[in-house]
Amino acid sequence: MSHHPDTISTQRDIFQSTVPLSSGTPLQMTQESSSFEDNAAVERSIRYIFKEKKIPGCLPENVISQKMDHQKQLFPFETLCQVCPEHPKLDEAVLVTNKARIVSMMGVIENVSTHHRLCPQCHMVYRYQEWTDGLHNFDNHIVLSLELCLFLRENLQVRIAKIKYTHLKTALKIRVNFLSRDTIFHAYCHFEALTDTDYMYSCINCGFHPPVAVMDLHRKGVFNLAMSDLKAPPEDFNGEHDIEGFWNSVHLVMMSRGFFPSGVKNPFLVPPSYTDGAPWIGSETRTSDIVLNTEFQKVGTSSSHEAKLSSVTEDRLLDELAKQKVGVVTKLCKACNIDSKGSRFDLITRLREKMKSRQTHDKVFQSIWAASGGWSVILCPHGIVYSVKFNLRAESPQDFADLLLSWNHMPNVCVYDFADWLSPLRKMSRLHRMKA
Secondary structure, three states: OOOOOOHHHHOHHHHOOOOOOOOOOHHHOOHHHHHHHOHHHHHHHHHHHHHHOOEEOOOOHHHHOOOOOOOOEEOOOOOEOOOOOOOOEOOOOEEEEEEEEEEEOOEEEEEEEEEEEEOOOOOOEEEOOOHHHOEEEOOOOEEEEHHHHHHHHHHHHOOOOOOOHHHHHHHOOOOOOOOOHHHHHHHHHHHHHHEEOOOOOOEOOOEOOOOEEEEEEEOOOOOOOOHHHOOOOOOOOOOEEEHHHHHHHHHHHHHHOOOOOOOOOOOOOOOOOOOOOOOEEOOOOEOOOEEEOOHHHHOOOHHHHHHHHHHHOHHHHHHHHHHOOHHHHHHHHHHOOOOOOOOHHHHHHHHHHHOOOHHHHHHHHHHHHOOOOOEEEEEOOOOOEEEEEEOOOOOOHHHHHHHHHOEOOOOOEEEOOOHHHHHHHHHHHHHHHHHO
């Protein structure tokens, strides 16, 4: 959002409107100022929208194709407080801004007025959030048409890895440069977080329970976080997580970006932790809403765990090294005082010889393998992802055990690139089933 609360006293013109304004509210509290003055009230507003303003997964065609030309003033639908037991009448509508923009497939409608109402008792803010008008309000300043939101979704679903912003602007017939790529991205995520999606996606050949599972690690996603910053879990914590509760909290984070300006402390943020980080597994694939993530078991034994890995996975280290770009291998050679000239094969050959030294081996291990982060992924042979676990520490067979032990049906065949890691995982799964 663009207005700091101090601007309320210096830019009073942003409140001038033909709409009657409430007379008893100090400073004519706006949604922006309330985010600083009463976080509890804003939190109630976010939770109310998340619960009561869900966008249907299947939208009616007449809603999607509505014309936006007449949408120049946007008011909240509510006139009575829906939270207070007595349902008091809300204050008169207050103008938030008359410079809002509606971004649609046909271009941009500027100088749109957005308003909100305030409950005189609980101070909860009610803003415009009516999908039936074919609109999605992000932050009272940027409003997307549902047609545009569905356009972005369809492009993502057909596996377009990156939609170039210039192409997007051309497709939307936008001839101005005010739109921020990050703003459009967060506004779209806000739309998805509010959409009531009935997730029934699976491979057309394998169904919800693939008989063959392929397990792999993707290292492109990492946590830029010191492990010492994470609090140790309680002694009685057993690694069980409520998957619905966790991913709903992620949705609320996306929702809150339309309420809290950048740089303001956001109470909905979900920091990485051992006790609050459920993996993603489809509802039809998992056993229940309680799933496993035993990342905390790597705590306290990280040095011995990593030393064990470094002693038995030299082949895998070389395999991972071969996947790196030439620049990464060259930099690693320089760090190990190895000649960095030649082809990638030459560099890897030199590193392999040098890795006979424990010091070099450990340096390669820390650089290529032991970094925290990465995604443990289970997919079917046709490339459909069934489970994803976001790792805080280096990959372990336990990561894949967490995922498979949370499945309703164990696959008949598991494909993993190191069989010696897979054997204890299978034994663990049998013991878990016997206890269950």
